[in-house]
Amino acid sequence: MTSSFQSPFQEDVNISTIEMHTAGEPLRIITSGFPQLNGTTILDKRKYLKENFDHYRKLLMFEPRGHFDMYGVLLVTPDVDDADIGAIFMHNEGYSTMCGHAVIALGRYAIDRGLVKNPTSPETRVGIQCPCGLVEAFVEYQPGGSGCEEGRTGAVRFQSVPSFLFASGLKVDVPGYCMQSVDVSYGGAFYAFVTDSDVGVTLKSSPMQAVVKAAHAVSEAVKSTVSISHPDSDDLAFLYGTIITDGKDAFSDNVTANVCVFADKQVDRSPTGSGVTARIALQYFKGHIGLGQSRTFESGATGSVFTGKAVQEVTCGEFKAVVVEVGGKAFYTGCNTFTLEREDTLGHGFLVQ
Structure with missing residues (x-):
């Protein structure tokens, strides 16, 4: 009997992530393996992702790789002045305009991964373009460590868009x-x-x-x-x-x-x-x-x-x-390389409540 299932993926998939949590809320940061997004602005890219690659969100947020309450972020090139990184947030339903717990985690992540040039002590500014606008995070920075050890003792605070x-x-x-x-x-x-x-x-x-x-x-x-x-x-x-x-x-x-x-x-x-x-x-x-x-x-x-x-x-x-x-603190919880074999129908993502 031939299966009628049509995979939205044209080949096997490998996606790498860094896992963090802020005050208990998970954040899956996609680091490689995601398709390139078209669009001039971050809202354009968010729309393009929703219309063309939403199956990638389900792959990473849903079971068997995620769960009903999973949360993730895709980093993109920012299109506003003073932004070091751009961020598109994703969850069980779709895509949000702002995420404070993710901003706190991304502030630390950006310093640790060298995404901000010439970090300064005792605090470094990280400009994060969110779909709602530019948000400024300020990360306590202690030079001299390596990788995630750099910001281990540092807290992060961010200043919002007009609220x-x-x-x-x-x-x-x-x-x-x-x-x-x-x-x-x-x-x-x-x-x-x-x-x-x-x-x-x-x-x-x-x-x-x-x-x-x-x-x-x-x-x-x-x-x-x-x-x-x-x-x-x-x-x-x-x-x-x-x-x-x-x-x-x-x-x-x-x-x-x-x-x-x-x-x-x-x-x-x-x-x-x-x-x-x-x-x-x-x-x-x-x-x-x-x-x-x-x-x-x-x-x-x-x-x-x-x-x-x-x-x-x-x-x-x-x-x-x-x-x-x-203000709050974020911590690393691990890293992953997720695989999808194209014939794996359940592996495309499902949710159980």
């Missing part, structure tokens, strides 16, 4: 959870924000499945009722996910927890870099914090932490905005 509160106190009917008061904020990606008590869960004790179910319901309700726009590009104008918080937005309690559920019900193990950025913008424009007031954000999934603070008032189109600084 803003898109809408506050929206009344959204969430099936199964009644009417909710939802904030929508932008930190390189758009997120909906609700408190755990409003959707009947507790971040510290509820099963993660209950948190995911509630967050997904909010995301679907917001997507169906709220029209999102971004002053710079329609490619940025979509809801990436929902962040459920412990409700401690006031500065009186510096430590606050949240869980981000994004893409296709994917759970971020970290506090979420772009989510922290969006949440700082929300807190700033609701009057809960001032410029330079640092907060600690704890992941409700792993207990890992990022710091965040608003450092400068700016504008983004008609929106009052802030530049947000987020």
Whole structure:
């Protein structure tokens, strides 16, 4: 019996990666074996990848090489001034516009791999062009080591694209959870924000499945009722996910927890870099914090932490905005050379929930 399966790959594939994690959230950095992308801008290249090589994303993010909550990045040549590298982010559903945990890892990776000329001590700037714009990472740099030993003791902080509160106190009917008061904020990606008590869960004790179910319901309700726009590009104008918080937005309690559920019900193990950025913008424009007031954000999934603070008032189109600084640490977990034999039908990627 002849199989009807038609492989999107024309030959056997070998792809090399470096594996890292930031605050528990994985990052698969593709280092070789990926096809060349056409396009002048990073958004052009992202579109070309989505339309022509999405099977490579599935190969690397899905089982048997990845898993439902895998996250990856493809480095590309940047097309803006002051960028050292360009980054296209990928996950279980597609491609995101910004990823803070990846930026933190890439800052360290760029120094360790010699992608930044003449690094300086005690800190080196790394310009990373993301689909949402140029993000600046600042990497603690200790010269004298070799490879990943160079940055082993160094933390990374990054400063965001202009971030803003898109809408506050929206009344959204969430099936199964009644009417909710939802904030929508932008930190390189758009997120909906609700408190755990409003959707009947507790971040510290509820099963993660209950948190995911509630967050997904909010995301679907917001997507169906709220029209999102971004002053710079329609490619940025979509809801990436929902962040459920412990409700401690006031500065009186510096430590606050949240869980981000994004893409296709994917759970971020970290506090979420772009989510922290969006949440700082929300807190700033609701009057809960001032410029330079640092907060600690704890992941409700792993207990890992990022710091965040608003450092400068700016504008983004008609929106009052802030530049947000987020800090954290990333670590190496290994390296891989992944192989696909063209006749391997399951090896093209599948997901089990």
